[in-house]
Amino acid sequence: MRVMVFVKATEDSEKGLQPTAETTKMFEAMGKFNEELVKAGVMLTGDGLKPSSQGKRIAFDGPKRSVIDGPFAETRELVAGYWIWEVKDMAEAVEWAKRCPNPMPGPSELEIRPFYEMADFADVVTPEIVERDGRLRDQLKDR
């Protein structure tokens, strides 16, 4: 199964990269951890994200769209980085996540969320979606 692992933001990560010895040490440890993940065939991709001050939100309300500039207030709900892992089950993802060095100078959190898989859609996909998919394929055939 595929999971996304979020590194939750903290007040430190929201300040952006700090050129301290601690940061360098964390990057070293994280590099080693990533190497382990790659060697185990677990890591598919991953990256760090800039603070929310560099981000934007697009809010939807019916047909209306409005753009909101960062930074965003609810720091603990923000994301500072992510991985995508391929694991056998959630228990394996949890074990790998426990081996991760603390990504932040203070207390921090990782969050693991499994991707939807084909089997999950069996009961949800409506006949219209199936039909639209068929139409899309027909269009591709005609090209």
Add this chain to the structure above:
Amino acid sequence: MAADINRTVETVFRIERARLIAGLTRIVRDVGLAEELAQDALVTALAEWPKSDVPDNPAAWLMAAAKRRAIDNLRRGKMMARKHADIGRDLDEASEHPAEAIEAALDDDVGDELLSLIFTACHPVLSPDARAALTLRLIGGLTTDEIARAFLVSEPTIAQRIVRAKATLREAGLAYEVPRGAGRAPRLASVLEVIYLIFNEGYAATAGDDLIRADLCAEAQRLGRILAGVAPDEPEVFGLLALMEIQASRLKARVGAQGEAIALPQQNRARWDRLLIRRGLAALERAVALGGENGPYALQAALAACHARAGSIAETDWRNIAQLYDRLRAVMPSPVVDLNRAVAHSMAFGPDAGLAMIADLEASPALRNYAPLWAAKGDFLLRAGRAGEAKAQFEQAAALSGNASERAFLLGRAAACGEAAGE
């Protein structure tokens, strides 16, 4: 709480299992015994951890427990009964200072140990089926029941296959080392063959099958990624990895809502997995950078990549595909490659080019009863404006097809040819 700890123990063990077995195999020189010793370490952990809580570094704890098991085993002198000369030599050193000798062996490059275990499980003294079962058991950590379900055979059959494979390896008196020099290429080919066999078993799974069958694709990709980690200079390892990642990127698009198979030209490309394509293209780049652009796996990956890069069949670079098939034919000659090459040339240079190439194949006994040959010929003739002749080819293909929905599709094409020809 105890149940939680047991789950942790079992999960940590699953993650570490292959490395434990690899390290122990180097000491005891017997994969079967190494697997038993690793299993003993798990039993110890299951007894200890609920009492003393999960250790800070559970992986190191398991390895230490496994080492102790190996030392006990040596002390009991079980190994003395074995008559292999190299074991005797190792034992001379080990019996003086067993703990140090094992310590040294286990501190060797872990990657090398894992690679040597992969080479052992895929040893050419074993049949491809036995290699696949043993690899899934030792490296993939699948149970015999899972392997049996995946390969659609009974559990006793798989269990026996694995027992026999271990016995064969034991009797062969192998060196348990990473092969180097001239011996390496055929051994590596054997490893790649096994991983691709596992992948193709998963790829052949259909909608009604046990999910574990489809999981074989993910398992093979994982094996390929692990292999790439421990053999980072082997171009064909990356060629195979690229091929598997790109083929797997289409898994979701190749099955329709009713479970029917959808061929590549009809697939909804929006459903191709872009992450896997990206990974596949990166692996292919690495294979080429290592000088492996003419390896059979790298060439097949390059073919898959041509489709992955194209937004539609019409936008596909058929000239590139045609020349890749020319090169593939040189390193991996087969009638099926020749047929695909003819199809590629027909797409790149027109139906007459395809017809010219197919003429030789029609006479070959290998493809005479192969439905796709006649379907391809029908397609070339139709595109060349010879609908009447095409009809007979599609009918011939339908008669040879073993698959009901494919037969219906081919008869439909034959009927359309009949109309086009004004019959």
